[in-house]
Amino acid sequence: MDTTRVIIVAVGGQGNLLASKVLGEAALLANIPIHMSEIHGMAQRGGVVESTVIFGEADSAIISDGEADVLMGFEPSETLRALNKCNAKTLVITNLSPLMPFTVNIGKGVYPNLKLLQDLIRKKTGKLIAFNATNIAKEAGSIMAVNMVLLGALIQTSTVPLTADHVKTIIRSKTKKAFSDINLKAFELGFSAAARI
Amino acid sequence: MHKLLTDRAGEKMLLLGNEAIARGAIEAGVAFTSTYPGTPSSEVSLSFFQMSQESDLYFEYSTNEKVALEVAAAAANCGLRSMAVMKHVGLNVAADPLMTLAYVGVKGGMVVLTADDPFMFSSQNEQDNRYYGKLSGLSVIEPSSVQEAKELVFYAFEVSEQLQEPVILRTTTRINHSTAVVTLGPIRPRVVKGEFKKDPLNLVTVPAVSRKLHVKLLKNIEKARTISETSPLNILEGDGAWGIVCNGISHAYVKDAVKDLDISRKVRILRIGFSHPMPGSWIKQFLKGCQKVLVVEEGEPYMEEAVKAFAQEDGNCVKIRGKGEGLFSPLYEFDPGMVRERIAKYFGIPYQKPVSVDVSDAPEVPDRPPTLCAGCSHRATYYAVKKAAEGIKTIYPTDIGCYTLGVLPPLSMADFLLCMGSSTGTGGGFSKATDRKVISFIGDSTFFHSGIPGLINAIFNNHNLTLVILNNGITAMTGHQPHPGADMSLLNLSGYGRLDIENVVKGLGVPFVTKIKPYKVNKSIEAIREAVRFKGVSVVISEEMCVLYAKSLGLAKGKPFRVTEKCKNHRDCLTIACPAFFIWEGKVNIDPTLCTGCAVCAQICPENAIMPLKAKKNSA
Ligand code: SF4
Numbered sequence: 001m002d003t004t005r006v007i008i009v010a011v012g013g014q015g016n017l018l019a020s021k022v023l024g025e026a027a028l029l030a031n032i033p034i035h036m037s038e039i040h041g042m043a044q045r046g047g048v049v050e051s052t053v054i055f056g057e058a059d060s061a062i063i064s065d066g067e068a069d070v071l072m073g074f075e076p077s078e079t080l081r082a083l084n085k086c087n088a089k090t091l092v093i094t095n096l097s098p099l100m101p102f103t104v105n106i107g108k109g110v111y112p113n114l115k116l117l118q119d120l121i122r123k124k125t126g127k128l129i130a131f132n133a134t135n136i137a138k139e140a141g142s143i144m145a146v147n148m149v150l151l152g153a154l155i156q157t158s159t160v161p162l163t164a165d166h167v168k169t170i171i172r173s174k175t176k177k178a179f180s181d182i183n184l185k186a187f188e189l190g191f192s193a194a195a196r197i
Numbered sequence: 198m199h200k201l202l203t204d205r206a207g208e209k210m211l212l213l214g215n216e217a218i219a220r221g222a223i224e225a226g227v228a229f230t231s232t233y234p235g236t237p238s239s240e241v242s243l244s245f246f247q248m249s250q251e252s253d254l255y256f257e258y259s260t261n262e263k264v265a266l267e268v269a270a271a272a273a274n275c276g277l278r279s280m281a282v283m284k285h286v287g288l289n290v291a292a293d294p295l296m297t298l299a300y301v302g303v304k305g306g307m308v309v310l311t312a313d314d315p316f317m318f319s320s321q322n323e324q325d326n327r328y329y330g331k332l333s334g335l336s337v338i339e340p341s342s343v344q345e346a347k348e349l350v351f352y353a354f355e356v357s358e359q360l361q362e363p364v365i366l367r368t369t370t371r372i373n374h375s376t377a378v379v380t381l382g383p384i385r386p387r388v389v390k391g392e393f394k395k396d397p398l399n400l401v402t403v404p405a406v407s408r409k410l411h412v413k414l415l416k417n418i419e420k421a422r423t424i425s426e427t428s429p430l431n432i433l434e435g436d437g438a439w440g441i442v443c444n445g446i447s448h449a450y451v452k453d454a455v456k457d458l459d460i461s462r463k464v465r466i467l468r469i470g471f472s473h474p475m476p477g478s479w480i481k482q483f484l485k486g487c488q489k490v491l492v493v494e495e496g497e498p499y500m501e502e503a504v505k506a507f508a509q510e511d512g513n514c515v516k517i518r519g520k521g522e523g524l525f526s527p528l529y530e531f532d533p534g535m536v537r538e539r540i541a542k543y544f545g546i547p548y549q550k551p552v553s554v555d556v557s558d559a560p561e562v563p564d565r566p567p568t569l570c571a572g573c574s575h576r577a578t579y580y581a582v583k584k585a586a587e588g589i590k591t592i593y594p595t596d597i598g599c600y601t602l603g604v605l606p607p608l609s610m611a612d613f614l615l616c617m618g619s620s621t622g623t624g625g626g627f628s629k630a631t632d633r634k635v636i637s638f639i640g641d642s643t644f645f646h647s648g649i650p651g652l653i654n655a656i657f658n659n660h661n662l663t664l665v666i667l668n669n670g671i672t673a674m675t676g677h678q679p680h681p682g683a684d685m686s687l688l689n690l691s692g693y694g695r696l697d698i699e700n701v702v703k704g705l706g707v708p709f710v711t712k713i714k715p716y717k718v719n720k721s722i723e724a725i726r727e728a729v730r731f732k733g734v735s736v737v738i739s740e741e742m743c744v745l746y747a748k749s750l751g752l753a754k755g756k757p758f759r760v761t762e763k764c765k766n767h768r769d770c771l772t773i774a775c776p777a778f779f780i781w782e783g784k785v786n787i788d789p790t791l792c793t794g795c796a797v798c799a800q801i802c803p804e805n806a807i808m809p810l811k812a813k814k815n816s817a
Contacts, residue, residue: 021376024211026457028378034211035449036376039318046604046776047567053413057456059342059449061375063536081562086554101565105779106771111562116560124554 004160005058005063010049010074011099012040018175019072020051022151025174025181026166037061046102048078055161058069059123070159071125072150075099076135080117088128093153093194094099095146097134129153136189142179145186152190164191199248206383214343214372215240217379223248225306226385227280229267229272230256234675235284236319237373238312242282243676255388258672258679261617261646262287263294265307270298273363274400275391278354280796285326286616290647294328297402297778298363300335300410305391306354307363309335311717314370315495315530316497319744321616324530324624325496326367330473334414334610336421337365338430338774339474341423341654343377349470351382356424360417367472369495371530373447373813422474430470430692431479437463439544440487440515442480442504444469447493447531456538458546480507491521493544495531516623518543555734566605572755572793575667576740580773580797582636582665583766585725596620596648598640598742599674600667607774610638617643621651625660634729636663641698642672642680649701649779656733657705663728663735668698669743686698687750693807702736709735716741718800744793755794756809760785763806770798770807 006023010016020036027034035058038051050064066087072094073079079094086092095113103109121130132151137145148171155164165185171183201220212220218241230249232242236782242258248254255272259265262283269279273457283291288311288524295309311329330337338353340346345370349579353364398406399672408769425431432451441464443451448468455461467483484490484507501519518524524539525531534551539606539782541548569576579600596619602612609690613623639648644666655662672678679685685693700736703711707730709716713721728735746755760770764785771778775798777791787798789810 012567020210024376024378026211027206028211028717034378037371038374038376040374045567045570046565048565049679055591058533060533061371061449062532064532064551067550069494077562079567080559083556083559083784086555088549088554090554099564102568102774102776102778103563103565105776106774107780111563113643123514194762 003058004053004069005067006053006070006072006154006160007063007068007082007085008051008072008074009078011078012045012047012049014049015144016049016051016074019151020053021148022167022170022174023053023160023162025170026162029161030166032161033057035059035061048081050082069155072154074146074150076114076117077101079114079121083121083124086125087094088124091127091157091159092121092125092130093129093150093157095133095155096130096151097132097180102128105134127196129157131193131197133190136193137186140186140189141182143178145182146185148183149190149193152187156191156194199251201244202248202252203381204384207608209378210661212379213240213330214345214346214368214375216244218350218368219244220379220381221347222280222308224347225351225354226278226380227278227354227718228255228271228387228389229271229279231259232248233259233262233281234418234672234678235287235312237370238282238284238310239675239678241310242264243440243679245282245777247383247586253387255389255563259682262291266291266298267294269307270294270363272302272391273303273305274301275332275393276305277388278306280308280310281314284320284324285311285324286320287311288329290617295329296333299335299403299728300407301400301413302361304361305356308353308357308366309349310366310368312368312370313496316370317584318370320322321614322660323496325499325556326365326471328497330365335361335362335365336425336471336474337367337559338368338443339472340372340448341445341468341470342708343372343375344379346372347379352430359424362417369445369530385533394523418474422477423475425471425474425630426478428471428476431476432468432470434468435461436463436486436618437465438486438488439464440468440483441540442469442490442500443493443495444472444500444707445495445765447495447536447593450531450533451493452541454526457523457537458541458548460544472500475503477507479659479697480504481511481513484508484511484513487515489544490515490517492517493525493536494519497527535674546593549787564707566600568605568774568776569599570745571712571775571791572744572795573599574669574715574739574744574776574795576608576773577718577741577797578665578667578721578739579603579608580801581715581721581725583610583717584722585729586634586636589629589729591726592631592633592635593635594620594624594627594629594635596639596643598643598667600638600640607772618647618651619665621648621655623656624664625651628661634663634728635661636665638665638667640673640679641666641668641670641682644698645681645696649705651708652707652734660734661732663731663737664741665737666698668738668740669746671743671746673743673746677743677749681746698738699817702738707734709733710738712738712740714741715739716795716797718797744795753793756811757787757789757792757794757795757811758799758807759787759789761806761808763804763808765804765806767803769801773797773801
């Protein structure tokens with residue numbers, strides 16, 4: 001079985017680890033070998049959270065520079081920061097709704113221009129799927145569902161060996177009951193958003 | 198029921214490395230567990246904590262790692278299976294009892310988990326704790342995967358009982374914080390009450406006893422060596438002429454590299470899982486068939502030196518390399534690409550490195566350092582101290598906790614840090630060595646952990662030190678674990694004592710003690726000023742619950758504030774670096790979803806321009 005390496009980057013609090021957990025549980029359900037890793041030092045305090053999900057016959061749980069098959073970013077500047085993980089074939093899926101780093105908020109840094117950012121990623125990688133996942137999450141019922149929107153987009157691309165059914169089963173059984181309807185809707189909306197791009 | 202108590206052997210579960218370790222202990226029938234929390238080990242103890250609330254497993258958050266090790270050692274000397282959990286630097290704190298526990302030994306199995314942190318994702322150093330095996334004479338074992346982490350705990354307990362010695366289980370962050378599918382095993386019944394048999398001539402380490410016990414320890418090391426020689430933890434793969442010796446997570450990278458480079462027929466891999474004592478005869482045997490050997494290990498050249506020594510004993514001149522120019526470094530963690538490239542280079546295999554995207558023309562991405570939460574009381578305390586000490590030449594020794602984040606500008610309230618509790622000792626030293634005013638910062642949990650002896654020292658040696666104790670009621674940084682001053686009733690738990698820091702400090706005899714509510718800015722500044730003026734040891738206890746903890750308990754009551762038209766853009770409010778602030782069209786704003794209503798900024802603003810978002814309702 002081929003190996004598919006997915007790296008997910010987000011800002012603390014965006015639900016990155018839940019997204020990778022859903023992928024992991026779905027892989028277990030589908031009987032696909034999986035290795036995951038996470039670095040969430042001080043995630044609660046607004047830092048960057050990075051997780052990796054590796055499908056298939058590999059033993060490593062982390063991804064070296066230039067070796068990601070998919071980069072999924074929950075926040076556009078974080079997607080850009082992780083671009084060194086990509087190569088010319090990497091599929092990049094990114095939310096376009098910025099979460100301003102505090103440094104920018106107080107005028108100590110410049111947030112990258114979103115159009116330039118997209119042009120750059122499009123030029124250098126295999127494919128870019130960029131959309132405002134935050135708006136879609138709101139439409140689904142909660143801004144917290146950005147993670148599910150992006151999962152929907154990822155599954156739509158068929159780059160990972162999981163079906164929408166696998167993932168939906170897990171969303172239903174493993175995410176909080178109170179949110180599972182919103183999560184499912186967010187997943188569906190993300191799926192169709194990616195299909196339109 | 199807690200998922201790790203599931204009694205269905207054979208079932209597959211997606212587990213974090215740390216959960217797998219906790220599960221391994223449960224399967225091994227562990228009865229007595231203790232810890233001082235520390236990343237990357239914290240989820241092991243969290244799992245124990247949760248499980249202890251619904252089973253007869255004993256768990257405690259101990260004051261520090263030394264105490265955690267001691268309580269577990271006592272339990273193990275009553276025949277119970279016990280486990281002490283800590284991060285790598287925690288083992289330094291516990292090293293004192295550990296060294297002599299190696300002499301005394303245990304009756305029931307005892308496992309000491311040390312979670313090392315190569316790259317220092319959340320630590321002050323990246324020391325390699327395999328050396329504790331050599332130093333203490335105890336066995337050290339290391340897993341290479343999440344599944345193995347679970348299995349090895351079980352194995353460690355068995356070895357521990359065979360040797361009647363504790364066993365050190367050494368992991369690294371990439372095992373602790375990796376997730377994989379784990380197959381559950383059967384759960385061995387727990388024996389939760391032990392029996393202590395008096396035997397002072399073997400258990401009371403006066404010199405005459407210890408001289409005898411050291412002899413026993415040396416015999417035990419030989420026994421352990423025999424176990425290591427035949428241990429299933431030392432795995433041989435392949436029979437090629439290129440030798441690779443590896444351990445821990447590096448084994449995963451080596452396996453992937455060998456596959457990617459398609460050299461499996463050319464290599465032989467020796468994965469060392471029993472890393473102290475090393476299996477010497479095995480290694481010598483392994484080396485005999487090798488033309489060239491590469492040692493792949495994160496951290497220090499621990500195995501490399503041993504392997505070279507074994508080769509020398511055997512008169513074997515095979516080239517053995519590991520650390521060094523162009524190969525591996527003791528710095529930081531490895532990654533699969535790095536290991537693949539170094540293997541290719543060392544064995545002369547043509548290899549094209551994957552080309553990463555060229556980011557040289559990408560716009561710079563603004564930093565996103567972790568910051569104190571919006572509304573964190575540490576920010577308020579720092580502001581008050583800064584104001585109180587205006588015009589005074591200061592040194593600010595700090596300590597380990599969220600408040601260490603105060604090192605970053607614009608707060609810049611940290612000048613020196615070594616380890617847990619060091620703010621009190623180093624603070625005293627600075628006060629004697631210089632003429633500056635020393636103001637040390639320490640959190641409540643860290644104060645209990647190891648800050649108290651430094652404070653006692655300062656009183657005795659008459660240091661001129663102001664110690665600010667940031668009392669937010671919980672061990673915040675590692676994920677809100679209780680400590681001896683925590684109110685356990687907030688967690689609906691009973692049966693705990695509770696220490697009051699003010700009483701402790703006064704009981705020690707600190708001549709000047711004052712308490713502040715840091716959200717009351719002017720009063721706090723006044724009180725701190727007085728403490729700073731005091732010659733001798735003064736203590737300021739800054740009391741306010743961690744706002745993130747308060748939120749998680751539903752106790753955060755603050756209402757958001759906003760910046761009104763009165764704002765004249767002085768931007769004084771920005772000096773406290775609260776992440777709820779942002780600048781929009783040249784004007785300061787507050788994000789109401791982040792603001793916790795601490796109102797510190799409102800008290801700083803010279804124009805009184807910061808007001809509650811919703812005007813207070815008139816009490817009707
Ligand atoms: S977790 Fe608590 S102590 Fe830590 S930064 Fe947040 S509010 Fe402050």
